Amino acid sequence: MPSSEPFGVYVHWPFCQAKCPYCDFNSHVRHGGIDEARFLDAYLTELAHFAARAPGRSVSSIFFGGGTPSLMQPRTVEAILAAIAAHWAVDGDAEITLEANPTSVEAEKFAGYAAAGVNRLSLGVQALDDASLKALGRLHTADEALAALRIAHKHFGRVSFDLIYAREGQSAEAWAQELTRALEHAGDHLSLYQLTIEDGTPFAARHAAGTLHVPGATKASALYLLTQELCEAAGLPAYEISNHARPGAESRHNLLYWRGHDYAGIGAGAHARITEGGAKRALSTIKSPESWLAQVEARGHGLTSDEALSTAETAEEYLLMALRLAEGMDLARLKALGGRALDEAQLNALEGDGLLARDGTRLKATQSGRLVLERLILELAA
Ligand SMILES: C[S@@+](CC[C@H](N)C(=O)[O-])C[C@H]1O[C@@H](n2cnc3c(N)ncnc32)[C@H](O)[C@@H]1O
Ligand code: SF4
Structure with a gap:
């Protein structure tokens, strides 16, 4: 990294x-x-x-x-x-x-x-x-x-x-x-x-x-x-x-967060994304403050999950987060993360419906697209 x-x-x-x-x-x-x-x-x-x-x-x-x-x-x-x-x-x-x-x-x-x-x-x-x-x-x-x-x-x-x-x-x-x-x-x-x-x-x-x-x-x-x-x-x-x-x-x-970079997350119920050995990991800690405290004191951390994300999961997470941004998603970064190429016909259709717009290597949700963002992301990620 x-x-x-x-x-x-x-x-x-x-x-x-x-x-x-x-x-x-x-x-x-x-x-x-x-x-x-x-x-x-x-x-x-x-x-x-x-x-x-x-x-x-x-x-x-x-x-x-x-x-x-x-x-x-x-x-x-x-x-x-x-x-x-x-x-x-x-x-x-x-x-x-x-x-x-x-x-x-x-x-x-x-x-x-x-x-x-x-x-x-x-x-x-x-x-x-x-x-x-x-x-x-x-x-x-x-x-x-x-x-x-x-x-x-x-x-x-x-x-x-x-x-x-x-x-x-x-x-x-x-x-x-x-x-x-x-x-x-x-x-x-x-x-x-x-x-x-x-x-x-x-x-x-x-x-x-x-x-x-x-x-x-x-x-x-x-x-x-x-x-x-x-x-x-x-x-x-x-x-x-x-x-x-x-x-x-x-x-x-x-x-x-929305551009898909790494962050540590400490305290009860925190989330983190850390790249280790080239793979992104999703980590989260115990939600109950007292149980978190007891585990940190016993084991040095309060983690309750610590999983490697596959390249497909990493790319999908990036797509999901980045489309929330007005600047949209960088298609080159999606590719570098190992994401599959998005379906051209589907992109053209969503552009035709006025929900998506392409700007060089960036893909953005339009104002109408942002109103139905969850549906849009589901369609693209499917
Ligand atoms: C972690 S929370 C709270 C920060 C701080 N404790 C407070 O209440 O001022 C961050 C923000 O999420 C928003 N929020 C929390 N629950 C929400 C809900 N059900 N719908 C919309 N916004 C919510 C609130 O605007 C809140 O300030
Ligand atoms: S319960 Fe706490 S975190 Fe949630 S909105 Fe109220 S003050 Fe903020």
């Missing part, structure tokens, strides 16, 4: 103050608190395991995701960053992102994260009105979120925030107003997610019982197109289905 290729480190913090009813991320509430020093030791141990398996790489991005990493003490973040720098060379301009929830207690820690080396903050604002925040089960108000955003801009050169749209009862007019306001507060990056009803969540139970009504496919598509229009007009076009940035301000860590 050429050491010049981007390489990322993902750090998963699996704890939250409360579980939001729509969320199926690996996040857990521990009312009695946790032994953070003991968890830190385990993160450092697991990091050493990954460093031994990916020697000589240069780290281009680090991402603290969750759960709620803004529940970590800044000194825990600092110790993890120091250990990463002791194991690998870290690029001078490496992107170091931390996901934060916008409560006032968490905003107090922003200066500490910046001092620890974090240079990009991603804030989970989710909605700009208190009734919607309450319906989403959030612990902050809209004013608190905007205050946290102001504090974030003081401490970090790069700030992004997340909103969830296609919420219950949300009209196109209401979303247009909310997004217009959001764009006034935005820096150079925004993540705008359509509400997904995830299996096993309280929202899924209410949806099945008919007590939660979310926009159907047609209305959701209209909201998506409205989102593209407003963001493009504001100079933040989508570079991925849900991610918008001024050109040059895209999240390098996100791009690394």
Whole structure:
């Protein structure tokens, strides 16, 4: 693996103050608190395991995701960053992102994260009105979120925030107003997610019982197109289905996933892709924080799966990820990964339907294609 290729480190913090009813991320509430020093030791141990398996790489991005990493003490973040720098060379301009929830207690820690080396903050604002925040089960108000955003801009050169749209009862007019306001507060990056009803969540139970009504496919598509229009007009076009940035301000860590590069992943429920002996491996760790901790202490890592991907699987994964990007997929890279040639007749048909476009060696989903991306990917991968 050429050491010049981007390489990322993902750090998963699996704890939250409360579980939001729509969320199926690996996040857990521990009312009695946790032994953070003991968890830190385990993160450092697991990091050493990954460093031994990916020697000589240069780290281009680090991402603290969750759960709620803004529940970590800044000194825990600092110790993890120091250990990463002791194991690998870290690029001078490496992107170091931390996901934060916008409560006032968490905003107090922003200066500490910046001092620890974090240079990009991603804030989970989710909605700009208190009734919607309450319906989403959030612990902050809209004013608190905007205050946290102001504090974030003081401490970090790069700030992004997340909103969830296609919420219950949300009209196109209401979303247009909310997004217009959001764009006034935005820096150079925004993540705008359509509400997904995830299996096993309280929202899924209410949806099945008919007590939660979310926009159907047609209305959701209209909201998506409205989102593209407003963001493009504001100079933040989508570079991925849900991610918008001024050109040059895209999240390098996100791009690394979608372009199919390697990354280590530490903490309970993290995923990783590491190339060893010329083959890409898919790794993931135990989801339960306490079981992960016990296994790391006993065996030096919390891995629960560690499998080589075949060249066909590697290429298919690249196709699946890269078509999410506005820049699309590099057909030469697909070939280099060992992917089979795509069917010309099928490509021509999808181009004719206006779902795909070819641009030199790149294949992209058009705006219409992105609306039916899952179907498109299934057809191409079949
Ligand atoms: C790892 S999560 C949360 C980060 C942080 N704990 C927070 O809640 O602000 C990253 C983002 O995924 C989005 N998200 C989570 N569940 C979702 C769902 N069911 N539908 C749409 N977006 C979702 C939220 O916008 C959230 O900020
Ligand atoms: S949305 Fe964020 S705060 Fe809410 S449960 Fe999921 S990870 Fe935790």
